[in-house]
Amino acid sequence: MGVSLPGGGGGGGRTRSLSADLNLVPFIDFLSVCITFLLLTAVWTQISAMQVDQAVQDPNQEPPPPPDEPPTPPLTVHIRSDGIWAGREVASGTEFPKTGEDYDWVGLQGMLEGDRTTYPDEIDAVIVTDDGVEYQYMIHALDLTRSQGYEKTLLGGGPPSVAADLAPPPPAGG
Amino acid sequence: MPIKLPKRRPAFAPLNRLRSGSFAGGKKGLMLSLNLTAMVDMFTVIVIFLLQQFASSGELLFLQKNLKLPDAHEAEELTDRGPVVTLFENKVLWEGKAVANLEELDEADPGIPPLIEKLEAVREREQKLYGKKENEPFKSHVVIQADKATDFQLVRKTIYSVNQAGWVHINFAVVGVGTGAEGEEGAAEGEEG
Numbered sequence: 001m002g003v004s005l006p007g008g009g010g011g012g013g014r015t016r017s018l019s020a021d022l023n024l025v026p027f028i029d030f031l032s033v034c035i036t037f038l039l040l041t042a043v044w045t046q047i048s049a050m051q052v053d054q055a056v057q058d059p060n061q062e063p064p065p066p067p068d069e070p071p072t073p074p075l076t077v078h079i080r081s082d083g084i085w086a087g088r089e090v091a092s093g094t095e096f097p098k099t100g101e102d103y104d105w106v107g108l109q110g111m112l113e114g115d116r117t118t119y120p121d122e123i124d125a126v127i128v129t130d131d132g133v134e135y136q137y138m139i140h141a142l143d144l145t146r147s148q149g150y151e152k153t154l155l156g157g158g159p160p161s162v163a164a165d166l167a168p169p170p171p172a173g174g
Numbered sequence: 175m176p177i178k179l180p181k182r183r184p185a186f187a188p189l190n191r192l193r194s195g196s197f198a199g200g201k202k203g204l205m206l207s208l209n210l211t212a213m214v215d216m217f218t219v220i221v222i223f224l225l226q227q228f229a230s231s232g233e234l235l236f237l238q239k240n241l242k243l244p245d246a247h248e249a250e251e252l253t254d255r256g257p258v259v260t261l262f263e264n265k266v267l268w269e270g271k272a273v274a275n276l277e278e279l280d281e282a283d284p285g286i287p288p289l290i291e292k293l294e295a296v297r298e299r300e301q302k303l304y305g306k307k308e309n310e311p312f313k314s315h316v317v318i319q320a321d322k323a324t325d326f327q328l329v330r331k332t333i334y335s336v337n338q339a340g341w342v343h344i345n346f347a348v349v350g351v352g353t354g355a356e357g358e359e360g361a362a363e364g365e366e367g
Binding site: 024027028031032034035038039041042043044046047048049050051052053054129130131132133134135136138139140142143146147155156157158 | 210213214217218220221224225227228237243244246247248249250251252261315317320321322323324325326327329330333336337342343344345346347348349350
């Protein structure tokens, strides 16, 4: 759409159009170069990380004085091939058996929430994974504990075990 | 007004460059003016989309083909580039080159000797480079990039080797997922399971 104004110079009725065609070719060239550069440098998979510090105590620092009261044992999550056990003591822990091929992550999450309410200041967690268990389940357990505020995690593992290995000894005469 | 029979009429104004007249014969011109506006619009949208995707930090890890990292909601952005240990198909790869295989490793040995050697060498080199003392805590990170289906036995041996070589900070490479819809979806899946 052009705009016409009367021509200057007082000549006759000539009008000069002010509309001009924009040369789009260099603009398209520039955009093509931008697209090529951005496509080549694009990062399609954003990799993140979960950091775990395996050092419990700095060797250069003096050891902390012994506490007046016995410390609360850390929360332990034991991932086995047949289920998950979680708790602070063997007698009071909770067993989450595997249902089919899936672990009971919802049950574990509920247990962690309850433990967090009972021990709001405890941020230590130990994740023990048996040999033969897939690595992704350890990461899932680590993710769950982090989401509940257990910021310090210690990882461990060992040969495969079953639920009976962790069961508390039956009471005498029972 | 008398009724007249309809005659042939052009549907649009004649293009001078194409034809001299509406119904005149003549040669068709081979030059057509391309409407560039739509193309420029499309290019602009693509450039904006790619600029939003652009990450100045670049790709810190090179992923092996077919290696699938586990997902995690509580993951943080990987910013430190340390030595990368890859665990894939029961093999231990150091910076992309295989150094050990799970089947060949001694079950009684909790560590992986070739990996310990390499990690110790890197730690000593960095400590010399930055003038650190032997007993100062080493603050660099080692990145463990393992396939989600890796046997934990291999991961355990790797963690032990990393500790034996004097490294304490371990970054497990994962694919970070949001806490919104994905989290609800994951919980729903868990309930179904």
